[in-house]
């Protein structure tokens with residue numbers, strides 16, 4: 381199959397047809413009509429074979445994850461996802477792979493009503509998947525990393541570390557039961573972007589970030605951009621039942637530094653705590669884990685108030 385057949389077969393049909401797309405896939409560029417008065421949040425994220433996934437990874441899960449990590453970035457901005465583009469570099473036009481990949485991607489696209497409006501396709505020595513996603517934000521209402529102030533409380537949207545359990549099992553460092561592995565692998569391979577929560581946090585959160593590289597690293601970025609410090613109480617960091625069953629082996633490090641969970645970490649000023657409380661029935665996973673302080677970086681303390689220093693701090697592609 382040639383390049384154009386490939387695009388026509390796998391990437392022209394099936395995403396929701398939105399009324400704000402004047403032209404999608406097929407012309408020299410997409411032609412889009414954002415709703416009047418809305419601002420755009422734009423993001424891109426790349427998955428590289430051999431770096432982010434193994435060459436034999438399930439293509440359907442990859443299709444899901446490639447879009448999910450971008451929707452997660454939009455969620456962390458409080459943006460309503462609308463459109464995305466797909467750049468695909470492939471060693472060969474493997475139809476089984478393409479069918480699985482596009483099915484995983486479209487299933488998630490349909491869930492959020494986002495339309496694939498363009499992209500680029502090329503042959504390359506290894507698979508690279510890069511998606512760019514666009515979402516809408518009302519003027520001035522984007523959630524950024526820079527708005528946290530001393531006295532704000534720090535929250536996460538759900539339990540941390542489960543994606544790391546699956547990764548450790550695959551590396552032969554952990555012995556999960558089959559049921560535990562299935563649940564953990566779901567978190568690693570099919571992360572669920574917190575789109576609804578991101579939208580609900582507009583006007584409530586002072587700052588937000590999605591946890592892709594681990595809480596310590598990502599909260600660290602938020603602190604840096606807000607020019608503040610934080611105190612995190614370990615005992616309040618939410619862990620799943622599976623994580624707790626293996627806690628002796630894992631300690632806190634996987635929950636704090638593994639990442640790949642795509643939960644949100646956000647801060648809420650005291651004046652908005654009641655509004656946040658009213659969201660909890662909809663988002664029962666929300667957990668308060670600490671407080672923003674004036675300076676001094678990130679301080680993690682255990683149940684006895686003793687300082688805890690994580691062994692690793694998160695993923696860095698260019699770390700020596």
Ligand code: ADP
Nearest residue numbers: 387391405406407408466468497498499500501
């Ligand atoms: P051009 O040469 O003008 O860049 P292409 O031949 O690369 O055009 O692409 C033709 C059309 O197909 C364009 O609308 C482009 O956005 C779309 N397209 C190419 N690759 C993909 C892809 N992987 N997914 C979605 N759309 C794609």
Ligand code: MG
Nearest residue numbers: 408499500501
């Ligand atoms: Mg092109």
